[in-house]
Amino acid sequence: MKHLSRLLLFMVLLSDVAFAQKKATDLASTLNLKWETLENYYQNKTQTHAALTISTGSLPLPAKGWRLYYNSTQPMIPGTLTGDIDYTHVNGDLYYLSPGANFKGIKAHSSLRIEMVRMYWLSSVSDTPQGFYLVWDNAPAIGHPLAKSYLVPSTQPKQYMRQPTDQVTMTTPQMVYNWNQNITNVPADNLTRVFPTPESYQTTGMTFNLTGGVKVIADPAFSAEAALLKSELAKLLTPASTSTDQIKLVSKPMEAEAYELKVDAQNITISASSGVGIFYGIQSLKTLLPASAWNHPQKNIPVTGVTVADKPRFGYRAFMLDVARNFQPKSEILKLLDVMSLYKLNVLHFHLTDDEGWRLQIPALPELTAVGSRRAHSINESKNLHPALGSGPFLTNTAGTGHYSKADFIEILKYATQRHVAIIPEIESPGHARAAIKAMDARYAYYIKLNQPAKAGEYLLRDLQDSSKYTSVQYYDDNVINVALPSAYKFMETVTTEIEKMYAEAGAPLRSIHFGGDEVPAGVWEKSPALMSLMKTDTTVKNADDLWPYYYGKINHMLQAHHLYLTAWEEVSSRKVTQNGKKTSIINNDLLGKDVHLEVWNNVIGWGAEDLPYHLANQGYKVILSPVSNLYFDMAYYKAFDEAGYYWGGYADVDKAFNFIPNDYYKNTTKGRLGETLPPSFFANKERLTPSGTNNIVGLQGALWAETVNSPQRMEYMLLPKLLGLAERAWAKNPEWATVPDSTRSKQLYNEAWSRFANILGKRELPRLSYYAGGFNYRIPMPGVMVKDGQVSINTQFPGLTIRYTTNGKTPTVNSPAYTQPLKAGITVKAAAFDAIGRSSKVAVVQ
Structure with a gap:
């Protein structure tokens, strides 16, 4: 009987817990949140006045016993919250609200408006708090996500202008129309059919009829490229009997990445001295094909006769993808490699680790992914990292949790190698390393429990007795590896060795x-x-600042021992010293002449370091140009509340990548990051490239940081079509408009080149990307609309897209009338652009 009583009591307790948890879940699911920006530059300071309204449903929110967690890119200013609500910063971008001492609760079917002041400004959806979930004090390990939230769009200047000097207003259809005005319609037959623009291109007037019976004949050195070509043709063509037509891959002396492509009525010949040259010739052949070739297998595909001689401008044509902040599945990385290689980009900088995630399995250190690749609500982060970037309380969120297994990574590497894309993995250090630090903390705790202190400290990344205080740009206070520890170098050596394997x-x-x-x-x-x-054993280290060059000197030495060179961000080129009692940064000469490659991002217009990439190249560092002003793809396309993306470095549409002049970007930089017109003298005292500095510009790199990129669809939206602007600038020769001294002539030539590029995208490459590699969710730009002289005129950034409209107040669909000529004014017009498969842009509305 005693055992039965205990069993019954246990069952009652379980029932009570289950009931309590169901009630907690029910309450969370019925709460509604509304967020709104009230005023930027509040009280004449760089801060924002905002409001959060919490509304209850059929259940009340009690006066105590709960915490409302969320992620936010910027903190609130303590003491500014109304409504008897307390505010706590956990770490990084994680915060929570909790009831204050005098909070009375919120009755059922009632609401509470909480006003607050936030640091900096809030202009778009990407600035707003996200990932709200409720945690009860009596069950602190369980998070209950809130199902409903609403963002009030910012429509007034005080809500979206960052500060009084902000010259970038909210984008309107009329503004878009004005931007598009210089884009003329170029007949499709007049467009270059090979992309990126080849060095030499001529049409022959002949056509090759590509069928499933075509023979692929290759020199033995090009067998891998021939096999890949055959596999791709098999997807495009229905089987057919063998014909006399041939695609020939032949060897011919020329530069390593150069190729020649000749298409006549009977043969397609691709010549090169290397497999990579042959591969690029094949990619050019693919861009010769009509976009519809990837829609479904066809009996025959006409190929325009051409003669092409081509080679790249830069040998280093890169794209950086951050999968640490928000994860992307293996299938999406393979798609990315498909589109990169199609447009002849040859380096994927794989940002695999950061504060918010470690995404690569390291077999010797399983905790890195067992702990560091997982995000969910937790009390002490012993099994996973806490939520970040709106990933919510559960491990099931695929943006927050995920990693590439050893088998996954090897598959990615093979796929990339087959397509002549080199992958450079990034192990972010010594900052932005919180995921690694927490994972090694978990390893330490495990071996301490086993009473194995030596093994516990073997890979420890922080000094347990360190009382230093700091706050990172992302508000972490524990994300920097202590590089005074020998265990930090054993960690890096082990990771490097495992990657090599x-x-x-x-x-x-x-x-x-x-x-x-x-x-x-x-x-x-x-x-x-x-x-x-x-400091007692190494005389080169006299203070904490000396640890910076000490660390990168040792890392560089380690990599050289592995026959590798060091790639790093620009900060590695400098070191801090104290001069006249003040700290200042000077060039780090220790790494000069040692084949160190620096990715230089900081040319923010108005911050003062606009000439940094040129300065470092002139000093002797190998420089990869990755400037935020033109090549950061996580910058929003333009200013609109619902246009996701950051904008701290400015706004960036595809034209920003297209119009970048690598060796003299001052020439056509006329606006600052706040939209202000720069005076003619703005760059007068900025350093310019010397001949030796020009030789140190290794290439270009686009970058997509992932704080706002939480799905494959969002990644593709931010990536495309910007990637095509990067591909054009990295591959094609320096355009005439970039070098002509006369500004009027330069602008005319640029407008002509931009029109051709926009037409190529709209009529050839975007339709291709609707089908290629399964199809991409590229961004379709909103049409521009102008009301003038009693008429409504509509245009698009990419001629070739179909503009459809309505006048009955309804949203345009693929069945709405196509715009062909101006409409009569005086009515509400809604317009949208549609791509080849019927996807729509955002709707432009003019009344």
Whole structure:
């Protein structure tokens, strides 16, 4: 009977817990949140007045016992919240609201408006708090996501203008129309059919009829490229009997990545000295094909006769993808490699680790992914990281949780190698390393429990006795590896060795590993006992600032021992010293002449370092141009509340990548990041490239940071068509408009080139991307609409897209009338652009 009583009591307790949890879940699911920006530059300061309204449903929110967690890019200013609500910063972008001492609760079917002041400004959907979930004090390990929230669009200047000097207003259909006015319609037959623009291109007037019976004949050195071509043709063509028509891949002396492509009525001949040259010739052949070729298998595909001689401008044509902040599945990385290789980009900088996630399995250190690749609500982060970037309380969120297994990574490497794309993995350090630090903390705790202290400390990344205080740009206070610890170098050596093994197993080239160097905050290491110990044994380290060159000197030496070179962010080129009692940054000469490649992002217009990439190249560093002003693809396309993306470095549409002049970007930079017109003298005292500096510009890199990229669809939207602007600038020769001294002539030539590019995208490449590699969710730009002289005129950024409209107040669909001529004014017009498969842009409305 005693055992039965205990069993019954246990069952009652379980029932009570289940009931309580169901009630908690029910309450969370019935709460409604409304967020609104009230005023930017509030009280004449760089801060925002905002409001959050919490509305209940059939259940009340009690006066105590709960916390409302959320993620936010910017903190609130303590003491500014109304409604008797307390505010707590957990770490990074994680915060929670909780009831204050005098909070009375919110009755059922009631609401509470909480006003607050936030740091900086809030202009778009990407600035708003996200990922709200409720946690009860009596069940602190369980998070209950809120199902409903609403963002009030900012429509008034005080809500979306960042500060009084902000010259960038909310984008309107009329503004878009004006932007598009210089884009003329170019007949499709007059467009270059090979993309990116080849060095030499002529049509012959002949047509090759491509069928499933075509023979692919290749020199033995090009067997891999021939096999890949055959597999791709098999997807495009229905089987047919063997014909006499041939695609020939032949060897011919020329530069390594150069190729020649000749198409006549009987043969297609691709000549090159290397497999990569042959591969690029094949990609050009693919862009000769009509977009519909990828829609479904066809009996025959006409190929325009051409003679092409081509080679790239830059040998390093890169794209960086951040999968640490928000994860992308393996299938999406393979799609990315497909589109990169189609447009002849040859380096994927794979940002695999950061504060918010470690995404690559390292077999020797399983905790890196067992802990560091997982995000969910937790009490102490012993099994996973806390939620970030709106990933919510559950491990099931695929943007927050995920990693590439060893097998996944090897598959990615093989796929990339087959397509002549080199992958440079990034192990972000010593800052932005919180995921690694927390994972090694978990390893430490595990072996301490086993009473194995030596093994516990073997890979520890922080000094347990360090009392230094710091705050990173993303508001973390524990995200920097302590590089005074010998265990930090054992960690890096082990990770490097494990990565090498995966590349070797994949048969993929590994030339460099990127070891970060970005955004290490002031204050790190200053009170570390490990630093004090190191200073006693190494005379080159006299203070915490000396740890920076000490670390990268050791990392560079380690990589050289592995026959690799160091790639890093621009900060690695400098070191801090004290001069006349003040700290200042000077060039780090220790790494000059050692084949260190720097990715330079900071040319923010108005911050003062606009000439940094040229300065570093002139000093002797190898420089990869990755400027935020033109090549950061996470910058929003334009200013609109519902246009996701950041804008701290400015707004960036595809034209920003297209019009970038690598060796003299001052020439056509006329606006600052706040939209202000720059005076003619703005760049007068800025350093310009010397001949030796020009030789140190290795190439270009586009970058997509993932704070706002939480799905494959969002990634493709931010990536395309911007990637095509990058591809054009990295491959095609320096255009005439970039070098003509006369500004009027330069502008005329640019407008002509931009029109051709826009037509190529609208009539050839975007339709192709509707089908290629399964189809991409590229961004379709909203049409421009102008009301003038009693008429409504509509245009598009990409001629070739179909503009459809309505006058009955309804949203345009694929069945709405196509716009062909101006409409009569005086009615409400809604217009949208549609692509080849019926996807729509945002709707432009004019009344």
